[in-house]
Amino acid sequence: MGEPGGYGACGDDRAYGDGRTAAQQVDAQVDHLLTELVRDTGAHIGAVYLLVREDEVLRMVAVTGVSRHVADPWSRVALAAPVPVAEAVREGRRVWVASHTELAQRFPRTALALPYHVALSVVPLTSGTTRWGAMLQIWPGTHAPELSRREARAINDARHRISRLLRRAADDGHPVRPTELRTVSPPPIRNEQPGAELTERFPEGTCALDLEGRITFLNSKAAALLGRGRHDLLGARPWEALPWLNDPVYENSYLAALFSRLPTPFVALRPPDHWLAFTLYPDTTGISVRITPTEPPGQDGQDREPFLTPPVTAQARPGALFHLLHLSTALTEAVGVKDVAEAVTNQIMPVINVQGLALLTADEGRIQVVASRGFPPGVAKSFDGLPLTAESASLRAIATGAPAFYANNEELRRTYPGIDLYREMAAFAYLPLFASGRTIGCCVLGYDQPHPFSPQERAGLTSLGGVMAQALERARLFDTENQVARGLQAALLPHDLPRVPGLEVAARYLPATRGMDIGGDFYDLIRLDDTSAAAVIGDVQGHNVNAAALMGQVRTAVHTHASAGAPPDEVLARTNRLLIDLSSSLFTSCLYAHLDLRHHRARIATAGHLPPVLRHPDGRTEILDVPNGLLLGIEPEAGYRTADVPLPAGAVLALYTDGLVEVPGTDLDAAIGELADRLAEADPQPLDALARTLVRCAGQTRQSSRGGDDIALLLLKVARLDRLRGRARPIGPLT
Template identity: 35%
Template structure:
């Protein structure tokens, strides 16, 4: 009887028959997306795959796009959502050749760009789906030998099941809908509609191309904002949604339709879908009503994120329908009226007191200058003056000399702002219009309160992120560094991209760039924690692989739902060598002095926070003077229509054409040419080499009675060989005696003395195995037998201090020679 292997798959003796039985249970009568996801899940059970994904040709025939995925998030292993059909990825090669493709850690040839992104010990297998244009099944495993024969047989069964009649090779090619029903894929905008809906839009089934944009183009333009609040995934929340809108008809009035829909959330790798019905309601309502205006305003406010967005939505919904001359939206801050939107925006259109209080882009008027307004805000009720505001104070009367409406914007019992609507001529307010104003004020008050909270959170997180990134980069001996950070253009959320330049002892410098998963306050906070952790481990003196390993274990121990990627480069400024460690991140790009570029084959480990005992191997980099190192996050090189390998190639070409003498303009040009929908961090470092190389000598201090004398003799001999005058040697010998004596008396283990001479400054450093730093005494009495050593070192040194070094410490002193 078969058991379970270490990879979680069934033993070969029973694996394939059981897979066949499981696939038979998944019938073709299931809904397309559900059936596809269940088929992919069988690859996890019977083939022992870590993840399985289906790629199919999309609207662009040059690309293969992800249709669905199951298992561990595929992006953790460098697998992307889109691959060029002409590329060398396993997905593209298998689809073109109609033959299986295997890519593993021991694969000697092919897919060089893809193998660069593949973590060590991980294997991929791509199988073509039978049939013309069926796509490709991609599965991955962490087993060092890849998929065995039985596992590959199971994958072939799954690929065949995907291609059977009724299987959803493309998510929008289903059928069998009721005449008044529709089904919309929120990620692609592909929609399936019943015949009755096509009749209502005046379309023939043979003419409809399956795009939601085709239907939106036939609707009344004024109704588009409310419709977009439903058909755009970013504006839709769970639960039922009901909406009325108009469809344009040639030679006749618009037809009113009612949409009733519900969002079905997607799972891991599965798109969300909006399903529902559309019915004709033209016979039940008049052509234009204030209900439609409220409906459109509610939809616009639902999509408004900031206070400025809320204000503009309310102005757009009220000024033209009401025929108003001017309208203003203002928030209340203490006792002042802070205006966010004025329409029209020209200052001369508004009252004199507003212009005198014009402080920034928008006016800032005191409420005490308008007691009638203050009273309306205290009451929280709309106030209307149909025949003009002549009896009111000038700041209000001049807003509406013919008619005036004051709408307090209240929510949760608190007035958040006010809307002022003015007419130059008399205006009669009917019952419907009064109801419209009251309803609009209630909706806008709630939206304004929500937007204020959003603005406050965004500003807080933005301030946090700005504080967590370096304010300025340090000056480096023998190198120049510049960095850039740009937030995403897709919205106001903040991400976790970061960079850092960390000066280390002995003219080393650590270059770091990383990216935390997600776009929120949690990602920004975790970014700061990771940057601080890497900096702390680096200055402790650990080698690069240990630094990254410590940060990984720290993130795992925090039990966060987020993970991070990073690249850490330890650069030796004296020798021009570097060690690179990659944790699920893009490798560096090197531009050599002759203009050629290189993307080095840097062996990588998994992202930080995924596996506690992961290995992060070090890869050597050799730099010549004038070499440019570029570190970036994937927001610069990847987008919805650009594969990451293609983006890395573009970055290398742009660096080859750049002038490395001017790093600032180079960084700006690289960011300016990026088609970004994600945060971008970029770090450029040009290695120039040190113009003056330091002299170094070291001495291992043995724990013998004559240890201090031997250390002094070594120091004197070394300084005379370097040509240091005898007048300076005595001061140096005193510092050496005190530091070595302190290490021998107060610590155990080995002691090392290092001497470094550079540009007239001598650095004396004594390293021991104790992490405890020497304490500076506050006072020393005349009869005390100890405690003067630190005071003597301080007196003889231009600078002195301690550094952590691999579990111990290094006490150092810098002495200016020739004083």
């Protein structure tokens, strides 16, 4: 009935009359229901998953039609994963996928990992509101577009019966727990089979593989063609016993036959110069293999039947399609549309060996070219802005959502006689980009040689199109949100700083390099009267839109209290109380400096911010020792002290945020000291050029360290006032 394990009823080892425990009884009943369902519906693979609630994982506990080795990659599925099994359990409904094309559109990652022509059904196992797991069935891709009434009834019946078994076990105090994956009714390995004498008379080699991929029979001609003795091959997997078949692409041909239940051909070279053609014929018990000598691909000058010996093209070379899984990871890591375009053109083109690639999107009824490489320049220009009503292969792929493959230029010209843009290409693939329930564009692949697309390659490329579509849709959303967020941040920072007699000002802001991680760094200069001003710099904790919004509130509060005449310590205290009243979970550092330009002095208060750096007129620099108070937003009654600092004519006061100096793995005090040194060593130059130099140095440092935080810098240079108008606003007694 299968391997031991599978289901276990917790704490119930009672033996029944036939010697089986309660857990084994449940195993047997589920095994029977699963195999009966597969037989009644004509499916060739079936599996049962159980939900492990504490881990939010679905575990496969019983499978029929494939070996444990084959099923293992799909044996653990995260409940949150975008795959059919998880979706059926999450949403409590059947998931039916009629073809690999539909699988690529709805579940591109699953399609990329399962590039075979199959149809599948997943139903949740439930009792009321309790979720137990799921039941999966797989048919060949030749299945009808919909389940028949008989199939649907059989599935629902098995679903309810298994769910009742699980409910009954739980009600009896022995809930079923997943243990080892169990294969149901595996075929035995046989060294000899009836009809062996018959196969010995055939002129070609024949062998048989079981569901584990092991050789259970081969005739003498097959052993001779493979170059090994029969006793060395029986019980072994071909790709393990024969080094020249030890490549994933050959094992994948076996898997393709196993999953699709369709004849699957490939050719391989047995060193030094023996080319062999293999054709795999699968059924529910295993695979029969036909082996014949053949000519090197492309050198016999004859057309071959597609199911016998298709030519090995660059795309079908060993291992090529398996790189697509790695490429899907690269697309997953791509952030913006530009990143997706670079990943597609730089990483995908070389692996699938195409000479031309164009990535097109549909936007407001017209085509936009996101990326184009390898095609003549006129191709991209002709597509950009093209209305979706035009007649072309790419627009048809967008309109229908169906991929199209043209093995040679003549095929394309027969379908679209007016097309004359692809003279330099000889074969084409048009992959619809399907995401969020709609076709958002098309990926056009061009080949410089005629290219027959095998069914397996078509499935793999269609799946890749699905992954590209999801990456592109995610990137477009990111770019839109990022543009809005950056616009919000820019709107909250001052566009122009006021002119104050006797004060030269330069400001710089450099956003972080971490995509959507917009920060809350801010600065401001507030003109109080003709001879006094307030300079502010701060940093709201976090890197998100909330931090940017709070930054705007802090800046407004500081501006309001400063304009009302509050001294530095009171400005910070009042702003702190505002943040407490707002109940924000984000803290803010802030430094406030009142500049008295008539008397050349500054009064400074700080709330957990980095110390300012003062460059004296003679070039010496000093890191100012300012009493540091608590960050804003922590303690309602926090108090702040001030420090009085002389500002002689020609002095430069530098206010900055941590992005200018902080580097991961370095001491912050040492980094501030380096800033002071750079300020001291800077050549005489306009203040704006000095600000640009300091920010550029910081940008180079963070690029080399692969870090990155927002940078805000405010430089203030005091000039001589030959003539002052108005009076300085008093800021209280000096200490």
